[in-house]
Structure formats: structure tokens, C-alpha cells
Amino acid sequence: MTAARSPTVAVAVVVFPGSNCEHDTVQALSGLGARAELVWHTEHSLAGFDAVVVPGGFAHGDYLRPGAIARFSPVMDAVCEAAAYGVPVLGICNGFQVLTEAHLLPGALQRNAGGRFLCEVTECEVVSTSSVLTAGAVSGTRLKLPINHFEGNYTCPPSVLLALESNGQIPLRYVTNPNGSLGSIAAVANEAGNVVGLMPHPERACSILTGSLDGQALLKSFLKAATDRTGAAGAVPVAAVTGS
Amino acid sequence: MRFAAVVEVSALEGIADPEAATIERALPLLGFGSVSNIRVGRIFRFIVEAADAPAARIAAEELSHRLLANPVIQWADVSVSPLEVPT
Numbered sequence: 102m103t104a105a106r107s108p109t110v111a112v113a114v115v116v117f118p119g120s121n122c123e124h125d126t127v128q129a130l131s132g133l134g135a136r137a138e139l140v141w142h143t144e145h146s147l148a149g150f151d152a153v154v155v156p157g158g159f160a161h162g163d164y165l166r167p168g169a170i171a172r173f174s175p176v177m178d179a180v181c182e183a184a185a186y187g188v189p190v191l192g193i194c195n196g197f198q199v200l201t202e203a204h205l206l207p208g209a210l211q212r213n214a215g216g217r218f219l220c221e222v223t224e225c226e227v228v229s230t231s232s233v234l235t236a237g238a239v240s241g242t243r244l245k246l247p248i249n250h251f252e253g254n255y256t257c258p259p260s261v262l263l264a265l266e267s268n269g270q271i272p273l274r275y276v277t278n279p280n281g282s283l284g285s286i287a288a289v290a291n292e293a294g295n296v297v298g299l300m301p302h303p304e305r306a307c308s309i310l311t312g313s314l315d316g317q318a319l320l321k322s323f324l325k326a327a328t329d330r331t332g333a334a335g336a337v338p339v340a341a342v343t344g345s
Numbered sequence: 346m347r348f349a350a351v352v353e354v355s356a357l358e359g360i361a362d363p364e365a366a367t368i369e370r371a372l373p374l375l376g377f378g379s380v381s382n383i384r385v386g387r388i389f390r391f392i393v394e395a396a397d398a399p400a401a402r403i404a405a406e407e408l409s410h411r412l413l414a415n416p417v418i419q420w421a422d423v424s425v426s427p428l429e430v431p432t
Contacts, residue, residue: 166415173412202415209417211356216363254361256418281361 110327113140113150115180115196117160117171122193122304126156129304133317135324142174147337152189152327153180155196157249157302167195167210167252168202177203183337189233189326190296194250197289197298206289206298207265208257210250214281218251222312224276225287225301229269232290234297237322243276244315246287246301253300255282255289268292273299295326347428348393348401354414354421355386389413392428401425 112135116123123139130137137154140147147153160171171177177199184190184205192200200206213219225246227238238244257265262283265271273288280300288299303316356362364385372380391408395401402425414421 165412169412169415201417209415211418212361212363214361216361216366256360258417 109134109136110151110324110331111135111149112137112152112154112324112327113147114138114154114156115140115142115176116156117142117158117174117199119160119162120156120158120195122157122195122302125302126154126193126304129307129316129320130154130324132307133320133324135327140176142171142176144176145179147176147179147183147188150183150188150337151331152323153183153191155180155190155192155199156304157194157196160195160199163195166198166202168198168200171199172202179337181205184291184296186337187293187295187330188337189323189330191234191323192296192298193302193304194248194253194300197300198252200296200298201289205296206291207261208255208283208289210252210300211254211256212252213250213254213279219253219279220247220249221279222247223279223287223301225273226276228271228274229290230272231269232272232288232294232297233323233326234288234290234299234319235272235322236294237325238318242318244273244318245306245313246303246316247305247311247313248279248301249305250280250300253282254280255286255300257283265289270294272297273301295330297323346395346397346401348395348398348405348425349428350389350391350393350401350405350423350425352389352391352405352409352413352421352423353386354389354409354419355384357418357420360418393425398425398427 127137278285306313306316
């Protein structure tokens with residue numbers, strides 16, 4: 102799929118069989134002025150898009166492990182190439198799980214400590230502003246964001262945790278750890294900061310009707326990173342997303 | 346040749362295994378108080394076409410590594426046996 106160029110930032114919202122947060126994501130991004138388009142998982146190209154979101158849900162039914170099969174969907178080659186090209190890529194909830202399975206982010210999400218599915222509002226603190234999700238936020242700010250997951254307990258080897266902490270790759274931590282995540286980690290970024298995954302749902306915290314507007318700060322930051330980058334480097338070119 | 350492959354996947358030590366924990370909590374009620382350290386896993390059985398057993402094993406291990414198990418949170422045990430006697 103090739104998006105027509107327009108002055109507004111163009112965001113691809115990837116849809117797998119079993120995704121269920123794609124419309125919320127489009128709504129939230131559109132509300133912030135972006136042109137968000139759904140992109141089916143069989144697409145091979147993300148040419149023309151300035152940013153990519155992998156939304157929440159149960160991609161491919163979460164069979165095997167969350168994200169394990171989604172990783173092999175054709176669109177993921179294009180997502181990986183866009184990420185390597187520096188395009189902002191955001192994985193929300195199941196999207197975070199997909200990005201870890203695709204090795205775009207380190208670590209893994211295991212089942213929640215306590216064995217319960219969690220559906221509640223959490224408080225998250227901005228830790229590092231070196232990511233596209235938090236570049237526009239102030240370190241130490243606390244955000245009210247909903248979580249909705251069974252496998253959100255972030256884990257990684259000790260050496261990886263050390264690297265995440267020293268490189269500023271932890272954009273958000275839970276104030277009160279709801280799921281047992283190592284170091285109360287709620288979000289993880291890659292070393293370059295352009296790929297971020299988080300278990301909380303910022304797209305569900307963009308309306309007073311859903312109880313919080315705090316997700317807007319994160320999505321605005323994400324869109325601004327895409328806009329700034331597009332001005333300098335351009336959207337995903339066709340050559341960068343040939344797929345395989 | 347055809348080989349029968351079996352891949353056993355289970356949570357690494359220290360990784361949450363709520364199914365095992367729930368079973369273990371029920372054991373004393375059932376009179377199995379002497380049983381402990383339960384781990385719950387999955388077994389994948391499939392057939393591999395390969396020239397010989399080492400090649401079949403490599404194919405099964407690659408499938409295990411790339412798809413069936415996530416080494417960050419799971420371990421996998423791969424075994425391969427011939428389905429046909431070599432002539």
C-alpha cells in the first residue's frame with residue numbers, strides 16, 4: 102500500500118487477524134491531526150508512511166505465544182525495514198509483544214505475576230525522554246493510563262536490563278507494579294529510540310469520556326517525532342520496503 | 346527419509362507458570378502431598394523430510410528456535426527419530 106503524500110503525518114496502523122484496538126488507535130491519532138490508515142498484515146510495503154503503530158489485540162489468536170505467529174506476517178518485513186530506516190514504530194500491548202517476538206525490542210512479556218488478567222488504570226512515570234514516545238514529555242511526569250492484559254510481565258536477562266537502564270531505553274515505569282514486570286518496566290525502547298513498545302494503552306487515554314487525557318502527551322510526542330523526521334529524512338521510501 | 350520430531354517446550358526456571366502453580370496448590374486436597382515442582386509445557390510432534398538424522402535434527406531445532414519456543418522465557422528439548430528403516 103502506498104499512501105498519498107499530504108502535509109499531515111501519515112501513520113500506518115497494522116492490522117492482524119485478531120487485532121482489536123486498531124480503530125481506537127486510528128481515532129486517537131486522527132484526533133491529534135494525523136492521517137492514520139489501517140494496513141492489513143498481508144501488505145508488503147509501508148511506502149509513504151511516516152510512522153507505524155502495531156495496535157493491541159490478539160494477533161493470530163495469540164496461538165503459540167502472543168506475537169509469535171504475527172512476527173511472520175508479510176507486513177512485518179516492512180515494519181522491520183521501516184524501523185531500521187529510523188521511522189517511529191510503536192507497539193501497544195499485543196503490539197509490544199509482537200515487536201519483542203520480531204526482535205525489534207529486547208526481552209519478552211510473560212504471564213502476569215499473580216496469574217490474573219488485569220484491566221485497570223495504572224499510574225506510569227516518565228523515566229527516559231530518549232524515545233519517540235516520550236521525547237515530548239517531562240521526566241518524572243506521572244500519567245494515568247489503562248492496562249488490559251494477561252501477558253504483560255516484562256522480563257529480560259540481567260545484562261539486557263543493565264543496558265536498558267544505562268542507555269535510557271526505559272521510557273515508562275509503573276508507579277505501583279501491577280503485573281510483576283522486571284524493574285516495574287511499562288515501556289521499552291530500542292537503542293536508537295525510534296521503536297517503542299508499551300503495555301498500557303495511550304490510545305484509550307485520549308478522551309475525557311474514557312477517564313484520562315494523559316495518553317495524548319505520548320501520542321503527540323510520537324507524531325512530532327514522525328513529523329520532525331519526515332522533514333529531515335522523508336517518509337518510508339519504496340526502496341526501503343521491498344519486503345522479502 | 347522421514348523423521349518423527351518431538352519438541353517439548355516449557356517455561357524456564359523463574360518464569361511464571363500459573364497453570365503449574367494452580368495444579369500444585371490442588372495436590373494436597375487430592376492426597377498427592379508428596380508431589381512437587383510441577384512444570385507445565387507443550388509438546389509439538391511433526392514429521393521432517395531430510396537426507397539423514399542430523400539434517401532432520403537441524404530442521405527441527407531451527408523450527409523450535411524460530412517459532413515454537415522463545416528462548417528468553419522458555420526452554421526446548423528436541424528429539425528426532427527415523428520413521429523408516431534405511432535401506
